[in-house]
Amino acid sequence: MxxxxxxxxxxxxxxxxxxxxxxxxxxxxxxxxxxxxxxxxxxxxxxxxxxxxxxxxxxxxxxxxxxxxxxxxxxxxxxxxxxxxxxxxxxxxxxxxxxxxxNKSASVSAKPIIYSFHNIVKKRRNDIAKELSNEQTVKNLIIRELESAYRNGLIDDLPPTESLLITFTEVNEKGVKVTDAGGEYASMFSGKVVMNIDLKGSWQIGSLTAKGYGRFYKEFVRGGDNEQ
Structure with missing residues (x-):
């Protein structure tokens, strides 16, 4: 794309x-x-x-x-x-x-790649969502984004989730106000994750991306690409 x-x-x-x-x-x-x-x-x-x-x-x-x-x-x-x-x-x-x-694209990587994510927003309104760990919540959002990329032709093949080896090294959570009426708050996550997917271009994950939330970008790798 x-x-x-x-x-x-x-x-x-x-x-x-x-x-x-x-x-x-x-x-x-x-x-x-x-x-x-x-x-x-x-x-x-x-x-x-x-x-x-x-x-x-x-x-x-x-x-x-x-x-x-x-x-x-x-x-x-x-x-x-x-x-x-x-x-x-x-x-x-x-x-x-x-x-x-x-060009925004994604491909399977033979080696794990480190990504940072900044202020991924997720509303956790029901009990099931509230019981999930922070890591599982963010993992679900990543998988959902990759599945959407596959449906839209940004990635030719999406292997089983377990083969992506999604591993978190850091996840921090805080709240963010998402509606003025009633003052609804959502969870907001920042941290680092390692996975076997190579993302090109600019990616954002979660809710409120139009306002700049949810940046997901490759960490700087000396001698390699660092597209953000």
């Missing part, structure tokens, strides 16, 4: 989070952009589907990513408003930007 990314530098010493970035761009465009850019319908209600357009941040970059046949068009429509929003946010700093084209 084609992915187009628009990246803008975050000045050293400054912090910006995915939901903030999305809100800043939302305020800057003043109704010009297609609401689907923000995973919403024409009545400003969230779309009930996995978002193909997402905002997220890393330690030093603000990123808008779009997937699929309209990816280039979507990035072009967002670029100006995102630059305007970040120049207003950091008026005393020079910021740089770039566009990157990638």
């Amino acid at each position: 084609e992915q187009q990314l628009f990246k803008v530098s975050i000045p050293e010493g400054e912090k910006l989070y995915g939901p903030q970035l999305r809100q800043l761009v939302g305020e800057a465009h003043k109704g010009v952009l297609d609401p689907e850019i923000f995973n919403k319908d024409e009545n400003n209600r969230p779309l009930n589907k996995k978002p193909s357009n997402r905002f997220y941040t890393t330690r030093n970059e603000a990123v808008f990513i779009s997937e699929g046949e309209n990816a280039v068009k979507n990035v072009q429509s967002v670029m100006g408003f995102m630059l305007l929003a970040l120049k207003d946010k950091f008026p005393e700093h020079n910021i740089t930007f770039s566009t990157v084209s990638t």
